[in-house]
Amino acid sequence: MVDKPIIQYGVEEAVRSGIHNVIIVTGRGKSALEDHFDISYEMETVLSSRGKTALVAASRSVSDLTDVSYIRQKEALGLGHAVLRAAELVGPEPFAVILPDDVIYSQTPCIQQLIDVYEKYDAPVLAVMEVPNDKISAYGVVDAEQVAENVYRIRDLVEKPKASEAPSNLAIIGRYVLTPDIFDSLRQTAPGAGSEIQLTDGIRHLLKSRPVYALKFEGTRYDAGDKLGFLKATVEFALRHETLGEEFRVYLKELAL
Ligand code: G1P
Numbered sequence: 001m002v003d004k005p006i007i008q009y010g011v012e013e014a015v016r017s018g019i020h021n022v023i024i025v026t027g028r029g030k031s032a033l034e035d036h037f038d039i040s041y042e043m044e045t046v047l048s049s050r051g052k053t054a055l056v057a058a059s060r061s062v063s064d065l066t067d068v069s070y071i072r073q074k075e076a077l078g079l080g081h082a083v084l085r086a087a088e089l090v091g092p093e094p095f096a097v098i099l100p101d102d103v104i105y106s107q108t109p110c111i112q113q114l115i116d117v118y119e120k121y122d123a124p125v126l127a128v129m130e131v132p133n134d135k136i137s138a139y140g141v142v143d144a145e146q147v148a149e150n151v152y153r154i155r156d157l158v159e160k161p162k163a164s165e166a167p168s169n170l171a172i173i174g175r176y177v178l179t180p181d182i183f184d185s186l187r188q189t190a191p192g193a194g195s196e197i198q199l200t201d202g203i204r205h206l207l208k209s210r211p212v213y214a215l216k217f218e219g220t221r222y223d224a225g226d227k228l229g230f231l232k233a234t235v236e237f238a239l240r241h242e243t244l245g246e247e248f249r250v251y252l253k254e255l256a257l
Helices: 006-016 031-036 041-049 053-064 079-085 110-121 133-138 181-187 199-206 227-240 245-256
Strands: 021-026 067-072 095-098 102-105 125-130 140-148 151-159 170-178 213-216 220-223
Touching (some): 006 102, 021 031, 021 079, 079 199, 095 110, 102 170, 110 125, 133 170, 170 199
Parallel strands (some): 021 067, 125 213
Antiparallel strands (some): 095 170, 102 220, 125 170, 140 151
């Protein structure tokens, strides 16, 4: 977006939440992404020779952030299928899922907010937010009972319901803290909406064996998978940017005249 690829915002959110092992499920045409999190010696040498040490440090911090592994999803068979691809690498531990198209700006990283709820209830937690009825059919939607401020126990959930059939206006946003028993549920999940194996349906199966919670998180979410959402995210992150923000604000004001 402003000075880094969108996926880096997601990786940085994980790191700021104390997660240092990241698995990226990737596919055809995305190999540039794998290079991005490596140390680029060629680029560092050029930058250093030109005295651009700040840029060297910025490039280093990307690769120092975390240990990134990659697994490929050979066919686009759905989000549930993508998560299942990571089962071996995740192993027998709780883990977080971040859909990087959902960019979240918040005081406490969204994943950290979910981890706090996970630790309190010892159960999987999904991020949710209220969305207007005419947009609800683009999301997974929960039917839930409030149990604390902004925390809900999920009764049921459905992927991309018709607006008239949505159980509530609480839509799932791409942040989850899950437990490894989700993998068994996903193995038993048949293709659903869009003929894809849906994570929502896997979690629905998991509900039969354990409680699952939802957190209405604090923060602003941008749908960077949508053109207008991407533009809004870029402009707002640019306005907040340490070194560009002020100048960009002045520029936008001039434009508005
Ligand atoms: C995915 C999930 C959906 C969730 C959404 C959030 O859908 O399947 O449950 O509400 O992300 O962005 P997608 O946007 O990939 O269609």
